[in-house]
Amino acid sequence: MDFDFSSDQQALGEAIQRIVADHRALPRTGNIVEPRTFHPATGLEAALADGGFFDIAREPGFGAVEAAILVYEAGLSPLVLETGASALIAPLLTGEALPRPVAVARLADLTRGVRFLAEARTLLVDLGDDVAVVDMAATAVAPLDGPYAYPLGKFAAVPDLAAARRLGSARVGELRRLWRLALALDIAAAMQAATDFTTDYVKQRQVFGRPVGSFQAVQHRLAADAEKCRGTYWLAMKAAWSGSALDAVLAALHAQRAIAQVNYDVHQFNGALGMTLEHALHLWTFRLRWLVGEMGGYRAQAADVAALAWPDAPRKAG
Amino acid sequence: MEFAWNESEEAYRAELHEVLSTLPADWWESYAPHGPSSPRLMEHARRFNARLAERDLIVRHWPREYGGCDASAWQQIIISEEMWSIGEPRSSLYLGTNWAGPAIMKFGTEAQKRRYLRAIAAGELLWCQGFSEPEAGTDLGNMKTRAEPDDDGYVVNGSKIWTSYAARADVMFLLARVGGKGKGGVSCFIVPMDTPGLEVRPIPGVHSRHDFHEIFFSDARLPADALLGEEGNGWQIVQAIIHYERIGAGRYEKAARALAHVVDVLKARGEFDDPVVRADCAAALAAVEAARLQTYLVIDGRAKDKAPGAETYLARWAMIQADHAVANLSSTYLPDLLVDGADGHLRAQFNSAITAGIAAGAAEVQLNMISGRHLGLPRGA
Numbered sequence: 284m285d286f287d288f289s290s291d292q293q294a295l296g297e298a299i300q301r302i303v304a305d306h307r308a309l310p311r312t313g314n315i316v317e318p319r320t321f322h323p324a325t326g327l328e329a330a331l332a333d334g335g336f337f338d339i340a341r342e343p344g345f346g347a348v349e350a351a352i353l354v355y356e357a358g359l360s361p362l363v364l365e366t367g368a369s370a371l372i373a374p375l376l377t378g379e380a381l382p383r384p385v386a387v388a389r390l391a392d393l394t395r396g397v398r399f400l401a402e403a404r405t406l407l408v409d410l411g412d413d414v415a416v417v418d419m420a421a422t423a424v425a426p427l428d429g430p431y432a433y434p435l436g437k438f439a440a441v442p443d444l445a446a447a448r449r450l451g452s453a454r455v456g457e458l459r460r461l462w463r464l465a466l467a468l469d470i471a472a473a474m475q476a477a478t479d480f481t482t483d484y485v486k487q488r489q490v491f492g493r494p495v496g497s498f499q500a501v502q503h504r505l506a507a508d509a510e511k512c513r514g515t516y517w518l519a520m521k522a523a524w525s526g527s528a529l530d531a532v533l534a535a536l537h538a539q540r541a542i543a544q545v546n547y548d549v550h551q552f553n554g555a556l557g558m559t560l561e562h563a564l565h566l567w568t569f570r571l572r573w574l575v576g577e578m579g580g581y582r583a584q585a586a587d588v589a590a591l592a593w594p595d596a597p598r599k600a601g
Numbered sequence: 602m603e604f605a606w607n608e609s610e611e612a613y614r615a616e617l618h619e620v621l622s623t624l625p626a627d628w629w630e631s632y633a634p635h636g637p638s639s640p641r642l643m644e645h646a647r648r649f650n651a652r653l654a655e656r657d658l659i660v661r662h663w664p665r666e667y668g669g670c671d672a673s674a675w676q677q678i679i680i681s682e683e684m685w686s687i688g689e690p691r692s693s694l695y696l697g698t699n700w701a702g703p704a705i706m707k708f709g710t711e712a713q714k715r716r717y718l719r720a721i722a723a724g725e726l727l728w729c730q731g732f733s734e735p736e737a738g739t740d741l742g743n744m745k746t747r748a749e750p751d752d753d754g755y756v757v758n759g760s761k762i763w764t765s766y767a768a769r770a771d772v773m774f775l776l777a778r779v780g781g782k783g784k785g786g787v788s789c790f791i792v793p794m795d796t797p798g799l800e801v802r803p804i805p806g807v808h809s810r811h812d813f814h815e816i817f818f819s820d821a822r823l824p825a826d827a828l829l830g831e832e833g834n835g836w837q838i839v840q841a842i843i844h845y846e847r848i849g850a851g852r853y854e855k856a857a858r859a860l861a862h863v864v865d866v867l868k869a870r871g872e873f874d875d876p877v878v879r880a881d882c883a884a885a886l887a888a889v890e891a892a893r894l895q896t897y898l899v900i901d902g903r904a905k906d907k908a909p910g911a912e913t914y915l916a917r918w919a920m921i922q923a924d925h926a927v928a929n930l931s932s933t934y935l936p937d938l939l940v941d942g943a944d945g946h947l948r949a950q951f952n953s954a955i956t957a958g959i960a961a962g963a964a965e966v967q968l969n970m971i972s973g974r975h976l977g978l979p980r981g982a
């Protein structure tokens with residue numbers, strides 16, 4: 284066992300952290316942050332692309348752990364960008380560098396809403412018994428507005444995927460494993476960033492002559508949330524390392540189950556300010572509000588955990 | 602980054618399994634459900650520990666000079682997983698291997714090391730921990746038991762409470778006050794349980810009839826060499842060992858194996874196809890694995906000689922959640938199996954899980970520590 288990154292992984296993480304920090308500023312008009320549900324990380328995305336980071340999983344000697352480092356570190360940014368599908372899922376699923384951004388969806392999601400669908404150049408679709416790789420150049424997608432800190436889009440009608448390339452039924456499990464891993468990392472990062480942001484806030488904000496964060500009622504909930512962040516992080520990193528389908532779905536399950544409490548707590552502790560678009564909190568919490576239901580939500584992950592961890596459950600007689 | 606056991610760790614686990622295979626056939630029925638402090642288990646532990654010692658299995662992670670094999674801290678958590686998960690057949694030998702021994706290694710005199718460390722490695726000493734008092738549980742600095750210096754040692758008066766294992770232990774790791782009030786007055790002593798003036802009274806508990814005791818000291822005389830470290834530095838010793846106490850027992854592994862057993866029973870009853878039941882079991886498994894990984898993070902730090910930090914408290918909190926998640930499954934879906942004589946495995950996990958957030962520091966204290974040390978939140982008024 285060794286919980287430390289290798290020196291290469293360490294250096295990679297630090298390089299990404301520096302780039303993320305350099306491109307962290309929220310767009311402002313005068314002194315005021317522009318009031319948006321999310322802020323696209325255009326500069327960050329370009330810098331990461333220039334550095335070849337989206338292709339990290341295909342570098343010799345690198346793979347899922349390195350891609351996981353990217354997804355996690357980029358996910359801490361208040362600015363939003365697509366990393367999971369293009370840096371982790373697509374390259375490890377296909378071995379190719381597919382045009383990014385990449386969106387990933389189940390068939391039913393296509394007419395309901397998919398993260399990054401409007402700007403995606405590639406779409407991966409879980410068809411149930413196969414995986415479709417869709418070139419998005421000629422498709423029309425409507426962007427969706429809503430209380431989510433992601434760019435969302437949907438098709439007006441189920442698109443015709445007959446011409447789309449298929450990866451074969453054998454790749455469905457792998458798509459789901461990688462998607463769950465990316466999902467767990469996105470959640471771990473957004474929960475961590477929201478908790479860190481809130482921890483800073485409650486150290487500053489004074490009520491009754493003392494910081495909000497000095498009240499034990501606040502401390503204990505934030506402490507429990509901090510553990511959920513760390514637990515999710517380690518489950519996800521182990522899943523990245525092991526390549527196990529069970530590890531990935533356990534991480535996604537733990538992550539999705541943690542969201543409700545963490546989101547509730549961090550919003551409570553930011554008070555009304557957390558309800559404003561100029562305060563950054565929602566940039567993570569309203570990602571989590573989307574992620575909590577992705578891939579069918581915790582009900583679906585729990586069902587698969589049970590199926591993978593405890594196969595051969597006899598059916599009730601009669 | 603590496604999440605797999607290496608060959609020597611696997612080999613160590615296999616050796617432990619060989620010794621575990623010698624446990625009595627009625628282990629789950631007659632020994633484990635009553636807890637590691639039950640008379641039958643404690644008496645059996647003396648023979649069992651001798652079998653472990655024959656093969657040098659007890660303190661592999663200690664330095665050779667103290668009876669160990671210079672192995673890494675990972676071997677400590679391996680033996681802990683294997684033992685704790687089935688009800689701790691070593692009984693309170695583990696207090697010695699996990700933290701009393703390391704405290705003696707760090708703060709003891711050469712004579713104390715010679716006397717106690719080899720005996721722990723040989724599986725000869727069952728320990729108990731005399732910290733809590735009626736007015737000093739969480740607020741340990743409020744303890745009142747006094748050790749008055751006299752010519753050739755100390756005279757102890759006062760009482761301890763909730764002391765596990767006391768009725769059959771050989772030695773106590775005692776905290777008593779030599780100096781004045783507060784933490785600065787606390788000192789550590791190693792006290793043989795047959796010391797005249799030391800009386801043990803059992804207190805039946807909901808989790809075990811045999812775990813809790815009250816200890817009364819009435820002019821109990823201790824020789825000068827019973828003192829561990831210096832007078833008044835007991836608090837420092839407690840601070841040094843607290844991480845080993847909080848993260849030492851493989852509670853998550855006990856929860857993991859009990860969960861596997863819950864699922865087996867539910868399957869056998871034809872009740873495991875209910876999606877709610879399956880989801881609850883899945884969520885408990887995730888909690889167990891989150892606790893396991895955070896525990897391993899602590900052990901990784903130990904193996905690398907890093908100073909212990911807030912990870913200890915995060916892991917302990919995670920472990921409490923995991924333990925309760927599994928115990929709640931038993932009482933929700935298999936309540937009939939928790940009655941006496943029904944299923945010793947589930948009962949053993951249930952009994953120890955319900956103590957997890959109180960023994961070895963209240964859950965709320967872990968949260969206080971996470972708030973201060975991990976999040977850096979300001980102290981309350």
Ligand SMILES: Cc1cc2nc3c(=O)[nH]c(=O)nc-3n(C[C@H](O)[C@H](O)[C@H](O)COP(=O)(O)OP(=O)(O)OC[C@H]3O[C@@H](n4cnc5c(N)ncnc54)[C@H](O)[C@@H]3O)c2cc1C
Pocket residue numbers: 729730731732733734737738739740762763764765766808812956958959960961962963964965966969
């Ligand atoms: C099964 C078991 C075995 C034990 N074995 C031993 C043993 O062998 N030796 C020994 O010395 N002791 C032992 N103990 C005692 C244990 O160490 C104490 O129970 C523990 O330290 C808590 O002390 P207390 O019970 O007096 O609770 P109190 O200190 O009275 O606290 C009660 C509750 O108040 C809350 N609380 C307390 N302080 C705070 C705070 N600062 N912030 C927020 N909430 C707080 C917590 O919820 C806590 O559980 C054992 C306990 C159990 C349950």
